[in-house]
Amino acid sequence: MRLIFKNLNVLRSTINAISTSIEIKEIVESAGNNLPNLFDFSSFGVFWKEDLLLFLYQEDSCPPPFTQEVVKNMIKVFSVLGEEPIEEDRITLQVEKRKMRPKQMMMDPKATLKSHLTLPLTVEGEILGCISLNSDQSNAFDAQDLQFLSVIGYQMAATLKHFQRFSSIKNIAIYDTLTGLYNRRYFEERLGMDAQKSFYGGTPLSLVMVDIDHFKKVNDTFGHTEGDQVLCRVSSLLKSSIRKKDTVARYGGEEFILILPEAGLEASFVIAERIRRLIENTLFEVGRAQINLTVSMGISNFPSHRAKSKEELIKMADQALYDAKRGGRNKVCIFAGKSAPWTVPT
Amino acid sequence: MASLVREDKGGKWSSDLILDLYANLLAEIWEVVSALIGEAILAFLFTLAIQKLGEKYPFLNSLKVSEEGVSLEGVREDYRTVAPVEIHRGFQSLVNHLSHLFSALAEGVINKELFPKVFPKFKEAERIISQK
Numbered sequence: 001m002r003l004i005f006k007n008l009n010v011l012r013s014t015i016n017a018i019s020t021s022i023e024i025k026e027i028v029e030s031a032g033n034n035l036p037n038l039f040d041f042s043s044f045g046v047f048w049k050e051d052l053l054l055f056l057y058q059e060d061s062c063p064p065p066f067t068q069e070v071v072k073n074m075i076k077v078f079s080v081l082g083e084e085p086i087e088e089d090r091i092t093l094q095v096e097k098r099k100m101r102p103k104q105m106m107m108d109p110k111a112t113l114k115s116h117l118t119l120p121l122t123v124e125g126e127i128l129g130c131i132s133l134n135s136d137q138s139n140a141f142d143a144q145d146l147q148f149l150s151v152i153g154y155q156m157a158a159t160l161k162h163f164q165r166f167s168s169i170k171n172i173a174i175y176d177t178l179t180g181l182y183n184r185r186y187f188e189e190r191l192g193m194d195a196q197k198s199f200y201g202g203t204p205l206s207l208v209m210v211d212i213d214h215f216k217k218v219n220d221t222f223g224h225t226e227g228d229q230v231l232c233r234v235s236s237l238l239k240s241s242i243r244k245k246d247t248v249a250r251y252g253g254e255e256f257i258l259i260l261p262e263a264g265l266e267a268s269f270v271i272a273e274r275i276r277r278l279i280e281n282t283l284f285e286v287g288r289a290q291i292n293l294t295v296s297m298g299i300s301n302f303p304s305h306r307a308k309s310k311e312e313l314i315k316m317a318d319q320a321l322y323d324a325k326r327g328g329r330n331k332v333c334i335f336a337g338k339s340a341p342w343t344v345p346t
Numbered sequence: 347m348a349s350l351v352r353e354d355k356g357g358k359w360s361s362d363l364i365l366d367l368y369a370n371l372l373a374e375i376w377e378v379v380s381a382l383i384g385e386a387i388l389a390f391l392f393t394l395a396i397q398k399l400g401e402k403y404p405f406l407n408s409l410k411v412s413e414e415g416v417s418l419e420g421v422r423e424d425y426r427t428v429a430p431v432e433i434h435r436g437f438q439s440l441v442n443h444l445s446h447l448f449s450a451l452a453e454g455v456i457n458k459e460l461f462p463k464v465f466p467k468f469k470e471a472e473r474i475i476s477q478k
Contacts, residue, residue: 080450082394117452119383122390139454143382146455150383157386 010037011148015155024048025055027159029096031152032057035133036100038148039141042107043070043134046156047078049127050164052091060099061106067095069113070134077118078130111136117149121157128160176250178228179235187249187257188310194247194261195310198302206268206301208258209317210238210275213294213329215254218286226286230293233284241275257317265301265334272297272332280330294330296321305335362422363474364430368437369418371467375444376415378459383452385413392416395443403436434471441468 017030028046035044035057043058043066054071071093079085101107118132131153133141174186182190191207198205212218212234219227231254238248238256247259260268276295283290298320300313307313316335324333380388392411400407405428408420425433441464448456 077450080447082397115453117455119451120387120390122386125390125393127390141452141455143455143459146382146452150387154384154386 007038007144007148010034011151014038014152018152018155018159021159024051024053024160024163025094027156028055028057031156032096032098035152039133039145040135040137041133041140042066042111042136043132045070045074045132045134046121047074047091047129047131048121048160049078049083049129052086054091054093056093056095058095058097059101059107060097061101062097063107063109063111066107066111066113066136070116070132073113073116073134074118074130074132077132078120081120081127081130083127107136114138115140117141117146119146119150119153121153121160123157123161126161128157128164131156179232179250181235181239181256182247182249184249184251187247187251187259190247190249191259191310191314194259195302195313198261202303203262204264204302204304205313206258206260206263206265206299207313207317208260208268208272208275209251209298209314209321210256210258211296211321211325212254213296213325215293218291218293222286222289230284230286233282234279234293234295237278237282238275241278242271246271257314263301265299265304268299268301269332269334272299276330276332296324296329297332298322298324298335299332300335305337361426361428361430361433364433364437364471365418365422367467367471367474368433371437371441371464372416372418374463374467375441375460378463379448379456382456382459389413391444391447395440395447398443399436399439403432403439405433406436406440431475434475438468438471 014031014034017034018027021027021030024046028044031046032044035041041059042062043056045057046055047053048055054074056067056070058067058070071088071091075086075088075091113134114136115138116132116134118130120130121128131149133145133149135141174182176183194205197203212230215227215230218230231250234254235248235250235256238258242248242258243260245261246263249257249259251257258271260271263271276297279293279295282293284293298317300307300316300320302313305313305316307316320333320335323336324331327333376388389411392409396406396409396411405421405425408424410417410420421433445457445460445464448460
């Protein structure tokens with residue numbers, strides 16, 4: 001009786017740790033830290049279908065072939081659960097090794113998978129993944145182990161579903177639904193953070209405002225559906241032209257904006273020019289036609305333009321963009337205050 | 347099909363007898379297995395098994411599965427004219443497929459609990475069928 005109470009207490013604290021976790025890795029670690037008090041196992045696995053992530057929490061002495069067997073078995077069981085077979089090389093494997101056994105009970109380097117308990121992680125009839133307890137001993141698990149694992153799995157599935165919902169709400173809040181780029185709201189938030197870093201740290205920061213020239217003509221001639229396709233294509237060209245640390249967002253309509261941290265005027269001009277040329281040289285398929293498009297761009301920079309706030313930096317980039325439009329389009333202009341805008345002939 | 351459905355001595359349709367028997371069996375499976383793996387997972391596995399076999403045994407699609415259990419009422423209403431042997435085969439395949447899923451998930455742990463309860467019911471169903 002005392003043992004049952006002890007196990008129930010461990011189960012309770014495991015469930016509590018899972019439900020208060022804030023990311024999947026933390027869920028696995030919370031469970032993994034508690035599970036050795038409930039089960040005698042060599043490896044505990046959690047597979048999350050959405051991100052094709054497989055976390056293994058296992059005994060330090062688990063030999064690599066044993067780990068491979070566990071991975072293969074989890075994939076096999078998952079496909080038995082009515083899911084499409086998953087190629088092993090598409091899965092991201094994360095292994096966390098812990099010393100769970102005393103030295104004299106370390107695993108044999110030739111140990112093989114002898115028994116397992118695997119359960120689907122399901123919520124409202126949807127399968128999110130699976131969890132698995134694995135051992136190098138035969139008949140390592142009994143009915144009570146299965147009961148405990150199912151309670152843990154139930155809590156894990158509920159928490160993962162909660163994450164999934166939260167992440168889709170987060171996606172709606174930060175991404176533009178048409179282009180998949182960040183939206184204006186996220187851009188402002190991101191610029192706030194990057195500007196603060198630059199203003200206080202004295203590192204350069206550039207903004208590039210991009211506008212597709214004569215985009216209204218595309219919509220009027222080919223219709224809005226085709227116009228939307230053009231916006232998506234331009235978005236992917238922008239995305240592929242920036243550095244890892246840069247941010248590209250849809251600012252509104254056919255306007256986009258780039259945040260280029262640690263980029264001085266020269267560097268940001270090089271990036272902008274590369275984008276301008278790339279778009280100019282791309283043939284856009286619109287319906288059955290192929291058309292050429294150009295973009296105009298305006299650049300502002302901290303500290304060169306002495307902006308005192310992020311709002312001022314945006315205004316300066318907007319002013320430079322206006323200058324590029326007024327100067328004949330298909331141009332990159334750098335903010336020049338009240339003096340004549342600085343451009344490079346195209 | 348209707349010619350295959352005969353009345354037994356007690357006046358009850360043999361299809362109904364088979365359905366009664368499998369209703370009891372499925373209730374028993376539900377009771378044993380849900381205590382081991384929980385209602386949500388078990389309902390998921392039942393649904394999966396029915397999807398797999400529904401094309402071959404369409405009457406199985408009328409089973410109602412929820413986290414409360416499995417109901418055969420839909421089968422009773424919609425498939426009164428199905429031959430008892432067909433019902434027996436359909437349910438036998440369903441139970442076999444569930445057993446295959448249980449074994450894939452938990453090796454012998456679930457089936458060890460289940461087998462002593464399921465096997466006599468299968469025998470009983472076969473006895474009813476062979477008497478007809």
